[in-house]
Amino acid sequence: MCLQGRLYAFAGAGRSNVISFFVCWKGIVCLLVDSHAHIDTSRFSADREAVIAAAVAGGVTRMIDPGCDLPSSQMALALAKAHPGVVYAAVGVHPHDATTYNEEVRRQLRELAREPEVVAIGEFGLDYFRMLSPREVQREVFRAHLELARECNLPCIIHVRDSHEDVMELLRKHGQGLRGVFHCFSGNVAQAEECLSFEGFMLSFAGPLTKEGNALPEVARMAPLDRILVETDSPYLVPRPLKVRRNEPRFVTYTAQKLADIRGITLEELARATTANTVRLFGLGEDHASETL
Numbered sequence: 427m428c429l430q431g432r433l434y435a436f437a438g439a440g441r442s443n444v445i446s447f448f449v450c451w452k453g454i455v456c457l458l459v460d461s462h463a464h465i466d467t468s469r470f471s472a473d474r475e476a477v478i479a480a481a482v483a484g485g486v487t488r489m490i491d492p493g494c495d496l497p498s499s500q501m502a503l504a505l506a507k508a509h510p511g512v513v514y515a516a517v518g519v520h521p522h523d524a525t526t527y528n529e530e531v532r533r534q535l536r537e538l539a540r541e542p543e544v545v546a547i548g549e550f551g552l553d554y555f556r557m558l559s560p561r562e563v564q565r566e567v568f569r570a571h572l573e574l575a576r577e578c579n580l581p582c583i584i585h586v587r588d589s590h591e592d593v594m595e596l597l598r599k600h601g602q603g604l605r606g607v608f609h610c611f612s613g614n615v616a617q618a619e620e621c622l623s624f625e626g627f628m629l630s631f632a633g634p635l636t637k638e639g640n641a642l643p644e645v646a647r648m649a650p651l652d653r654i655l656v657e658t659d660s661p662y663l664v665p666r667p668l669k670v671r672r673n674e675p676r677f678v679t680y681t682a683q684k685l686a687d688i689r690g691i692t693l694e695e696l697a698r699a700t701t702a703n704t705v706r707l708f709g710l711g712e713d714h715a716s717e718t719l
């Protein structure tokens with residue numbers, strides 16, 4: 427007989443911060459947080475509730491859904507309201523959609539950010555790989571999100587792709603004192619060190635850590651244990667060795683296990699650390715009533 431049902435109810439009440447694992451007939455199951463999962467997207471329309479339930483049953487008891495534009499930010503918040511203490515929302519405009527950002531969107535994002543289920547501004551950033559919005563527009567929208575995060579006293583979820591130098595430059599100019607995460611970090615050790623020089627920021631690892639041919643294992647080894655998070659970026663970035671077409675929050679375990687193996691610690695230790703880091707960064711289970719709205 428498994429105790430997860432009782433602890434799920436406890437997590438649902440938002441008081442689970444102190445629990446890092448639960449005991450089930452199979453043994454110890456770690457409690458992980460998927461710090462980045464786009465469960466609001468249409469890829470989950472047919473079975474969204476089942477996907478959330480499967481994650482919780484598998485020990486991934488909490489997840490953060492970041493918006494990519496205004497409608498998906500609204501959807502993320504609706505999901506968070508429907509799943510209190512399990513789904514949390516972030517609101518923002520992805521660099522691919524930067525051209526949809528305007529003053530009215532900004533006003534509405536700021537409204538959404540007042541809700542207690544909204545724990546971050548994002549995802550936003552710079553993507554010069556696909557360049558779906560002009561570079562200057564992306565930079566301007568990036569700066570606007572930093573301002574929004576400051577006004578709302580919320581952490582930032584930052585997307586960086588082929589844009590490390592510009593992100594560093596804009597953070598130095600406009601991001602002093604802010605906190606957040608470089609989501610799905612994909613750079614090298616030197617870039618990771620530069621990112622970590624921003625004291626309030628963490629590195630988040632996703633499915634690419636489980637694949638060959640990148641510098642991520644080195645980064646995963648050097649990053650301080652209190653500065654790392656795990657995520658799926660569902661429905662994208664399926665981790666190895668899975669052969670499915672769609673990623674889901676419950677699969678964050680594969681990235682967490684890989685991270686634990688690289689660092690030479692147990693999955694339990696890794697889960698305890700990354701969950702504590704996520705809870706601390708995003709204030710999960712806390713009311714952000716102290717924000718300066």
Ligand SMILES: [Zn+2]
Pocket residue numbers: 462464492549659
């Ligand atoms: Zn994302």
